[in-house]
Amino acid sequence: MANVAVLGAGSWGTALSIVLADNHHEVRLWTHRAEQANDINESHTNKKYLKEVSLPESIVAYTDLKQAVQDVTAVVLVVPTKAIRDVCKQLREVLDHKVTLIHATKGIDPDSLKRVSEIITEEMPSDYYDDVVVLSGPSHAEEVGLRQPTTVTVSSETMKTAELAQDLFINEHFRVYTNPDIVGVELGGALKNIIALGAGISDGLGYGDNAKAALITRGLAEIARLGTSMGSSPLTFAGLTGVGDLIVTCTSQHSRNYRAGYMLGQGQNLEDVLEHMGMVVEGVRTTNAAYKLSKEQGVEMPITHGIEQILFQNAEPKDVVDQLMTRGRRHEMEDLTNVLSD
Numbered sequence: 001m002a003n004v005a006v007l008g009a010g011s012w013g014t015a016l017s018i019v020l021a022d023n024h025h026e027v028r029l030w031t032h033r034a035e036q037a038n039d040i041n042e043s044h045t046n047k048k049y050l051k052e053v054s055l056p057e058s059i060v061a062y063t064d065l066k067q068a069v070q071d072v073t074a075v076v077l078v079v080p081t082k083a084i085r086d087v088c089k090q091l092r093e094v095l096d097h098k099v100t101l102i103h104a105t106k107g108i109d110p111d112s113l114k115r116v117s118e119i120i121t122e123e124m125p126s127d128y129y130d131d132v133v134v135l136s137g138p139s140h141a142e143e144v145g146l147r148q149p150t151t152v153t154v155s156s157e158t159m160k161t162a163e164l165a166q167d168l169f170i171n172e173h174f175r176v177y178t179n180p181d182i183v184g185v186e187l188g189g190a191l192k193n194i195i196a197l198g199a200g201i202s203d204g205l206g207y208g209d210n211a212k213a214a215l216i217t218r219g220l221a222e223i224a225r226l227g228t229s230m231g232s233s234p235l236t237f238a239g240l241t242g243v244g245d246l247i248v249t250c251t252s253q254h255s256r257n258y259r260a261g262y263m264l265g266q267g268q269n270l271e272d273v274l275e276h277m278g279m280v281v282e283g284v285r286t287t288n289a290a291y292k293l294s295k296e297q298g299v300e301m302p303i304t305h306g307i308e309q310i311l312f313q314n315a316e317p318k319d320v321v322d323q324l325m326t327r328g329r330r331h332e333m334e335d336l337t338n339v340l341s342d
């Protein structure tokens with residue numbers, strides 16, 4: 001069994017640590033907060049981020065990054081997108097051997113417009129890993145922590161590295177598939193958060209299931225349009241990291257993006273909503289990134305543009321829905337065929 005460092009002790013880092021501990025790996029869960037490390041090591045809980053789940057004793061929290069990564073076989077990065085570059089900078093100072101480098105973060109950086117694996121590749125010298133592996137899919141931490149059936153996908157440039165990650169995580173509760181389309185896997189995981197904000201907004205406005213089904217379906221069409229324009233396979237968006245993650249995030253009360261959207265739909269302002277959440281709502285920054293990417297790639301993304309207006313231009317959610325509903329007429333089959341032929 002392996003020694004694995006998990007960097008980021010939020011809800012997802014903690015849930016993934018449970019999966020690894022169940023697979024008999026020695027898990028070093030790194031946090032930059034001493035109080036949280038004490039909570040994990042003394043009471044075997046992570047109260048703020050994954051309450052009501054008790055952690056296996058083989059998960060040990062560290063605040064010293066050098067100690068956390070000493071002699072580990074794999075490093076799993078699970079901090080928010082905003083922190084990835086900084087954590088990689090710290091990691092490269094202390095890592096002194098080659099590891100399997102995995103990330104489970106879902107976002108696009110609005111400044112560089114880079115995917116998370118691209119940021120990691122920029123910051124981490126290539127002699128420390130073969131390829132970066134992405135782990136993504138429909139997987140709320142709250143359910144993974146309770147060992148409820150969950151499926152995810154791992155992806156990297158080479159199948160061999162993806163399979164190393166698959167071996168580390170797969171068990172009877174947590175089924176791990178591989179997919180070679182790293183661009184599509186990362187974009188699906190990041191972009192669905194925008195549509196989940198929209199689904200929450202729609203429910204917050206009091207609209208019903210028809211509206212939500214429309215958002216999910218037309219949201220998937222625009223995710224696939226941007227994804228294929230950036231080199232993804234359209235098929236990936238029919239898989240776990242595409243429609244799978246879109247469904248779970250748009251329909252689950254666990255989703256922070258959905259819940260933040262709901263509060264926005266009810267009329268609260270963004271600053272108050274984010275303060276209330278106290279956990280990362282990746283869709284906010286990713287909306288900004290996707291808005292810029294859609295302009296750069298010349299791809300139509302009306303839902304993303306509408307959500308950008310609500311988040312950053314003070315647009316009224318109801319006006320944005322009205323705008324979406326009264327756009328010029330479209331031919332559905334033509335839209336879908338364009339994605340397939342891109």
Ligand SMILES: NC(=O)C1=CN([C@@H]2O[C@H](COP(=O)(O)OP(=O)(O)OC[C@H]3O[C@@H](n4cnc5c(N)ncnc54)[C@H](O)[C@@H]3O)[C@@H](O)[C@H]2O)C=CC1
Nearest residue numbers: 009010011012013032078083105106139140141279280282
């Ligand atoms: N929560 C979930 O169910 C899932 C989350 N994800 C993704 O995982 C990533 C992390 O999300 P969560 O764990 O849910 O977030 P969270 O808000 O629960 O926790 C984030 C953690 O990162 C730490 N952190 C923030 N900045 C840091 C820095 N500069 N250095 C070190 N640590 C830092 C925080 O202290 C906190 O422990 C996000 O990209 C999210 O989209 C993916 C799948 C499921």
Ligand SMILES: O=C(CO)COP(=O)(O)O
Nearest residue numbers: 137138139140255256257
């Ligand atoms: O990515 C997730 C589930 O697959 C988690 O989504 P939220 O960040 O919206 O909670």
